[in-house]
Structures are given as C-alpha cells and as structure tokens.
Amino acid sequence: MKYSQIDQSLFILNRQNYTNRLKNNSLAIFNASDEFPRSGDQNFLFKQNPDLFYLSGIDQEQTILLLFPDCPNPLYKEVLFLRQTNDHIKVWEGYKYTKEQAKSASGILNIFWLEDFDNILHSIIHYAEHIYLNTNENDRYAHTVAYRDIRFIDQMRSRYPLHHYERSAPIMRELRAIKSDVEIELTKKACAITRDAFVRVLKFTKPGVKEYEIEAEIIHEFIRQGGTGHAYTPIIASGHNANILHYNDNNQVCKDGDVILFDFGAEYANYNADMSRSIPVSGTFTQRQKDVYNAVLHVMKEATKLIVTDTVWNTYHEQVGEIMTEQLVNLGLLSIADVKNQNPLFPAYKKYFMHGTSHHLGIDVHDFAGRYTKFAPGNILTVEPGIYIPEEGLGIRLENNILITSSGNIDLMADIPVEADEIEEIMNGSKG
Template identity: 85%
Template sequence: MKYPTIDQSLFILNRKKFTNHLKNNSLAIFNSSDEFPRSGDQNFIFKQNPDLFYLSGIDQEQTILLLFPDCPNPLYREVLFLRQTNDFIKIWEGYKYTKEQAKAASGIQSVYWLEDFDNILHSIVNYAEHLYLNTNENDRYAHEVPYRDMRFIEKMRAKYPLHHYERSAPIMRNLRAVKSEIEIELTKKACAITLDAFIRVLKFTRPGVKEYEIEAEIIHEFIRQGATGHAYTPIIASGHNANILHYNDNNQECKDGEVILFDFGAEYANYNADMSRAIPVNGRFTQRQKDVYNAVLHVMKESIKLIGEGTIWNTYHEQVGEIMTEQLVNLGLISLSDVKNQTAAWPAYKKYFMHGNSHHLGIDVHDFAGRYTPFAAGNILTVEPGIYIPEENLGIRLENNILITPDGNVDLMADIPLAAEEIEDIMNS
C-alpha cells in the first residue's frame, strides 16, 4: 500500500457502531470485492469493498469479515479470514497481510486463513437467529453481473434456509454518511494532493497541449504523493467537449481561446477528493467566458450557504435551481418568459444545468448515504454547479468538497484556486 497504516481505532469504533444496530443473536458477514478479469491473463486493479474496508481496514482481495457479538465462543465474535500467503505468492505478487499485520491493521485478534471459513462458520452459524448479509444498495448502482455478495447470498440461503436473513446495507447507509475525525483527515489529504495536481496543471497548460498530456501531469502528481491514483476516471474536456458531462476520451488538442473543464480528484487510503474547475487554455478568459464563470461561482457560493444540519435534499436542490435561474436570465440564456412557462418536471434552468448540485463523498466518490435523510454534522458533500452552452462551445463547472459541522460548513478545498483572476495570475506567473 502507498499510504501509511491507518489508526486501527477507526475500524474498532466502526465495528462497534455497526454491531450496536444488530438484532440480538445476529451474525453478520462481509466479503471483499471480486477480482475482475481485464484480459486473458490479467485482472483489473483491485478495489476493496467499501463496507468491508470501513469495518476492518483490510485492503486486500479474498477477505471475509465475520461479526457475531453474541457468539457463545468469544473467539469467534470478530473474525477475519485472509488469503493465505506463501513463498510462491510472495515472489510473484509481493505483499500480502500476515496474520499479525492484519491484527495490527484491524484491531481484530482472531485471524484465520480463508480455507478455515466454512468450518468455523458452520460451527457457530446455528447458534445465531439472524444472518446479516451485504449487497450494494447505492441507488446510483444497478447490478447486472452477479458479484461476490450476490453469489454468497445464494450459497447461504441454500445451506441455511431457516435462518432469518437481514440486510446490512441500511445500517451501513446511516453509518458511512457521518465521517469520523480520522476519515475527515484522510479526505483532507486527498484534497491536498488534488490541490498540488491542479497547480501543476495551471503551470503546464498552454495552447497546443493534448488533453491526455494534462491527464499525465495529474496522475504524476497523485502517484508522487502516495495517492492510490484517480478517485474516478478524470475529465479533461476542452472546448465543446465540456458539454459532455462524462467526457473521458481526453484525446483532443487544447486550442487557443477555449476553456478546459476539469473534473478530477485523488484517492488516498480509499478516501476520495472530487474537484471541478475551468481554466482558459491561453491563460486569459474572454469577457463572456468570465461572465459565465462568475455566474457559476455565484451559484456555488450561495449553495454552500444552503447546506447544513437538517437540510433536506429535494428542498436544497429546488433552492439551487432558483439561484441558477436568476444567473441564466442575467446571462441571456433563458428569458423570463421561459421561466414563466416552465414545468415542475423540467424547469427552464435544466437546459443549461441538467445535473444535481451535490452528492455525498467518502470511501465511494458518490458515497453511500440516504437520499431522503436530512444532512447532518459529519457529512461531506460536493457542491458542483455548472453551466453548459453547446452553441458557444463552452462548459463551466466548479466543485468543492464541504464538511458540515455543528458550527457551520468547512470547505475542504478552500485553498484550491477558484477565483477567475487567481487562476489567470497563476497561469501567467
């Protein structure tokens, strides 16, 4: 792993919070993510199941976590099962957790090799009344491939059909949304690395560079500072490409007079940053570009004021829509007549701002949280308004990561250049 060991107290506390929500006499099981084939003899880079990582800190494939607080055998109340390492694996694949390293990382004292899982589970499962199993219930995800958790559920139901099966996901949805101090610090580190990559980009960009050359500068800085890599596939969208919301080709030349829309962030210790910026290729915005930029910036600043403890998701986005509508009218993009004739299903502003303004951020970039749960202290949210004008080959989105606290909001990206004039000054320094 590129990152230093995380304090095991985070995972000890997370397990305690989770088990406090279990019914009496319950056993919960969490599986690591699948390893997905990339080609005939290679897998894609492994990414740990975020729930298992949240509860154990173990960042390795073929891992199982078993939690049974009421187990009559104290040895099996918290158990980790790991892929057994050996000299062959050590030579060909390198580092794998030893049992002692897994104990130190997780705070779990009972660690076994994966081959022991079936026997240990069978020795205790019949003393449990409820079995909590996990699935991906992120409402942005719709599964078609039968991933490991789904296959495991089928296996358990076939083998132990008379137990009462429960869902772990509703518990995890509530827990993961509220970040602890350690999680906040890891997110801050991801944001700090993202800042340095952005400064590097500002000093590198000029007419004639390719979007992928800018992408190379970003990943260089990420890896140089110990980030795992990109939190998500980066968007380097120059000119008309900025009007493609999930543009990932990153293969065009950046031309004089264009604006580049960036959306990228570092992943550090499985925690993510998520930043959007827009910069002029030649180092100077035109007046029109700056007017649109400042309109987006105004919406961003006003949006940050709206979020806090108790904010309701739908109400918040309706308020953001009203702020954006005013800016679009001022820019001459929509008229008061358009606003008057708009429908609730498709407000006039949606023509130029068609996506949501915020999402939760954490171990997942679009982190697991309740869409209908009021915002709470400890939530980290993106704020990311944008205006997209295909007829002008212009798209601008600005995005920072905001921590809600009892004393108000904290912008975790407050030190990343944002004002148009500041961006111009750095590019021309």
C-alpha cells in the same frame, strides 16, 4: 499500499457502531470485492469492498469479515479470514498480510486463513437466529453483474434456509454518511493532493497541449504524493468536449481561445476528493467566458451556504435551481417568459444545468447515504454547479467538497484556486 497505515481505532469504533445496531443473536458476514479479469491472464487493479474496508481496514482480495457479538464461543465473536500466502504468491505477487499485520491494521485479534472459513462458520451459525448479509444498495448502482455478495447470498440461503436473513446496507448507509475525525483527515489529505495537482496543471497548460498530457501531469502528482491514483476516471474536456458530462476520452488538442473543464480528484487510503475547475487554455478568459464562469461561481458560493445541518435534499436542489435560474436570465440564456412558462417537473434552467448539485463523498466518490435523510454534522458533500452552452462551445463547472459541522460548514477545498482572476494570475505568472 502507498498510504500510511490508518490507526486501527477507526475500524474498532466502526465495528462497535455496526454491531450495536444488530438484532440480538445476529451474525454478520462481509466479503471482499471480486477480482475482475482484464485480459487473458490479467485482472483489473483490485478495489476493496468499501463496507469491508470501513469495518476492518484490510485492503486485500479474498478477505472475509465475520461478526457475531453474541457467539457462545468468545473466539468467534469477531473474526477475520485472509488469503494465506505461500512461496509462489510471494514470488509472483509480493506482499500479503501476515496475521500479525492484519491484527495491527484492523484491531481484530482472531485471524484465520480463508480455508478455515466454512468449518468455523458451520460450527457457530446454528447458534445465531439472524444472518446479516451485504449488497450494494447505492442509489446510483444498477445491478447487472452477479458480484461476490450476490453469489454468497445464494450460497448461504441454500445451505441455511431457515435462518432469518437481514440487510446490512441500511445500517451501513446510516454509519458511513457521518465521517469521523480520522476519515475527515484522510479526505483532507486527498483534497491537498488534488490541490497540488491542479496548481501543477495551471502552470503546465498552454495552447497546443493535449488533454492526455494534462492528465499525465495530474496522475504524476497523485502518485508522487502517495495517492492510490484517480478517485474516478478524470475528465479533461476542452472546448466543445466540456458539454459532454462524462467525457473522458481526453485525446484532443487544447486550442487557444477555448476553456478546459477539469473534473478529477485524488484517492488516498480509499478516501476520495472530487474537484471541478474550468480554465482558459490561453491563460486569459474572454469577457463572455468570465461572465459565465462568475455566474457558476456565484451559484457555487450560494449553494455552499445551504449545506448545513437539517437541510432537506429536495428542498436544497430546488433552492439551487432558483439561484441558477436567476444567473441564466442575467446571461441572456433564459428569458422571463421561459421561466414563467416552464414545466415545474422540468424547470427551464435544466436546459443549461442538467445534473444534480451535490452528492455525498467518502470511501465511494458518490458515497453511500440516504437521499431522504436530512444533512447532519459529519456529512461531506460536493457542491458542483455548471452551465453548459453547446452552441458557444463552452462548458463551465466548479466543484468543492464541503464538511458539515455543528457550527456551520467547512470548505475542504478553500485553498484551491477558484476565483477567475487568481487562475489567470497563476497561469500567466508561470509564463513570465
């Protein structure tokens, strides 16, 4: 791991909050993510199941967490199962948790090797009435691959068909949306690394550089500061590419007169930043580019004011749509008639701003949370309006990460340059 060990108190508290929501006499099991093949003899870089990490702090493949608060045998109320290392693994793969290291990271006292899981589970499961199992219930996920949790559910139902099976996901959705102080600090660290990468890019960018050269500058700064890497595949979209919302080829030359749309963020200790910025390749916006830029910035600032306790998701997006509509009219992209005659189910502004304004942020970039739950203190959300004008070869998106508190909200990216004049000053100052 590149990051410093997280205080185990976070995971102890997370487990307490989770088990307090279980029905009486319940057993819960969480599995590590699959290891996915990348080629004939290599796997993709392992990424831990976010729920398992949230409850244990263990960042290693083939891990299982078992929670049984009412277990008649105290030894098995809270158990972690790990892949046992050996001389071959030590030589070829290197570091794996020892039992003592896993205790230190997770706060779980009873650690066993993975080979003991079946026997231990079978010895206690008949004393449980309910079995809580986990699946990916993120609204943005479409299930097409039979991942480990799905396979495990089939195995459990086959072996123990008469137990009452329950879903862990509704509990995790409730818990993970509210960030603790430790989680907020980890997110701030990811934001700080992202800030430094962006400033580095401002000083590096000029006509003739390639998008992937900018991407290289970003990952250099992420890794240099102990980040795991990119929170998601970065978007370095110059000119017309900015109108492709998920553009990530990042292989074109940045041309004088164009604007580059960036969407990137650092991952640190499994927590993520998510930032968007748009900058002029030449170091100076044209008047039209600046007008569009300032319109997006206005929407972002006004939308940020709405990210407060008890905000309702759909109402929020409708309000942002009204703010955006006004700006599009001012820019001459929409007419009053367009707005008057719009289809309420597909408002006119959607022609130039077709994606949502916000999403929750955390261990997942699009974090697990209820879309019908009112915003609450401890939520971290993005604010990311954009205006995309294919006929002008121009796309502008700006995005910051906002923490809701009981007394208002805090912009976790307030120290990242976003004003057009500030961006121009940094870019041109580096060329003097």
